[in-house]
Structures are given as C-alpha cells and as structure tokens.
Amino acid sequence: MNLLFRAIWVLCTSWRRRHVGFLEPAELGLLTFPNDLDINLHVNNGRYLSLLDLGRVDLMQRSGLWRHFFRRRWLPVVAGVMVRFRRSLKVCQRFTLTTRILGWDERFFYMEQQxxxxxxxxxIAYVRGCFVAPGGPLPTAVVLAEIGVTELSPxxxxxxxxxxxxxxAMARQDPATVISAIEN
Structure with a gap:
C-alpha cells in the first residue's frame, strides 16, 4: 500500500466512525492530494486501486473483522479487480468511498467499492479477495465460522x-494461448 500515512489515519480514526455489520456498507470521506494526480491533472488510474485499499481497511476495522484476523495472523489478499471509471477526480476534491461485501463463494469474498x-x-469496482493463513489460502467457510456468520451468501x-x-476461464488457460490470441 503506497498510501501509508492515510492508512494509518484510517486505522487511528476508525473508532470515531459508526460501527458497521458484516454486510453493511462502510462510507469513508476522503480528499485527493496533488501526489494522487497524473500528467492529465486527475487521479491516476493506479491510485484509484490504492484508495480502494483504504476502504477495505476501514470496513474490516469498523466491522470488527480486523481483530479476528490479526489474532490468527490471517492476511487479506486481493485476487482480482474489475473497475469502471465514470468521472475524473481532480486535486483537493472531496469524495466518499463506499465499501460493502456483496457475497462469497467457496474461495472468495466479493465486494463492491464506489x-x-x-x-x-x-x-465503481468489484473486488474479489480471500484470507491467507500461514499455511495458505483459507476457504470462506473457515473465515465465516471464525466471525460467527452462519447465513448463506446473498x-x-x-x-x-x-x-x-x-x-x-482465464485461470485455466495456458499463458502461451493467451499471448497467441493477443498477437493474432
């Protein structure tokens, strides 16, 4: 995460924001800084992904998930992101980052971030992620059992x-086949 100071701010101030449930959205008010911009003087597309990290940290902290996972040495890992850009963010522009868990399957949790x-x-972005223990990735059933969630995924x-x-489908493809398809 290349927004270390903002991440520390999110962690240190999360107690002032309202507690959220596991499936409730967490809203985080932020501001763009000059170092977020690219040569077109709007937020760089890569910086958006870093800003999304802050929303996931905020959700985990405010929902109480962080203490469960920290104690067990489980780490949250992003496994994929699909992003749709609609409007530019300019310098010193205020915005709200909303993060919510949409559901899960056997391996991944799916989130929406706006x-x-x-x-x-x-x-708007859809993010899929998992938790990794010292022994490897954890099935979502193990994670859900740890936090006491018994309902099925929405x-x-x-x-x-x-x-x-x-x-x-992409994971099953041979990289040489993918490269060949791109070149042709």
Missing amino acids: IVTPKGVAM ELPEAVRHWAAAEV
Whole structure:
C-alpha cells in the first residue's frame, strides 16, 4: 500500500466512525492530494486501486473483522479487480468511498467499492479477495465460522457472476494461448 500515512489515519480514526455489520456498507470521506494526480491533472488510474485499499481497511476495522484476523495472523489478499471509471477526480476534491461485501463463494469474498462525488459516481469496482493463513489460502467457510456468520451468501449481482466465471476461464488457460490470441 503506497498510501501509508492515510492508512494509518484510517486505522487511528476508525473508532470515531459508526460501527458497521458484516454486510453493511462502510462510507469513508476522503480528499485527493496533488501526489494522487497524473500528467492529465486527475487521479491516476493506479491510485484509484490504492484508495480502494483504504476502504477495505476501514470496513474490516469498523466491522470488527480486523481483530479476528490479526489474532490468527490471517492476511487479506486481493485476487482480482474489475473497475469502471465514470468521472475524473481532480486535486483537493472531496469524495466518499463506499465499501460493502456483496457475497462469497467457496474461495472468495466479493465486494463492491464506489467513489462518489457530489456530481455522482466517479468509479465503481468489484473486488474479489480471500484470507491467507500461514499455511495458505483459507476457504470462506473457515473465515465465516471464525466471525460467527452462519447465513448463506446473498445472491451475487449478474455482472459479478459473469466476471467470476471469466476469472475461472482465464485461470485455466495456458499463458502461451493467451499471448497467441493477443498477437493474432
């Protein structure tokens, strides 16, 4: 995470923000800084991904998940991101980053993250991630049991289901086949 000072700020101030449940959205008010910009003087597309890290940290802290995982030495890991940019963010622009868990399958948790300005949605992302223990990735059932969640996953939105299927197909492909398809 290349936003270390902002991450520390999120962690240190999370107690002042409202507690959220496991499936509730967490909203985080942020501001763009000059070092977030690219040569076009708007937030760099790579920086958006770093800003999304802050939202996931905030959600884990405010929902109480962080203490469960920290104690067990489980680390959250992003396994994939699908992003749609809609509007530019300029320097010193205030925005709200909303993060929520949409659901899960056997291996991954799926989240939606949005950056919203007074003019509307600037960016929406679907993120899939898992937790990794010292011995390797954990099934979602183990993670859910640790935090006491017994209900089934909510139905994932159609776009997320299609994206998850595409990720499986990509994982099964031989890299040489993918490169060949790109070159032709």
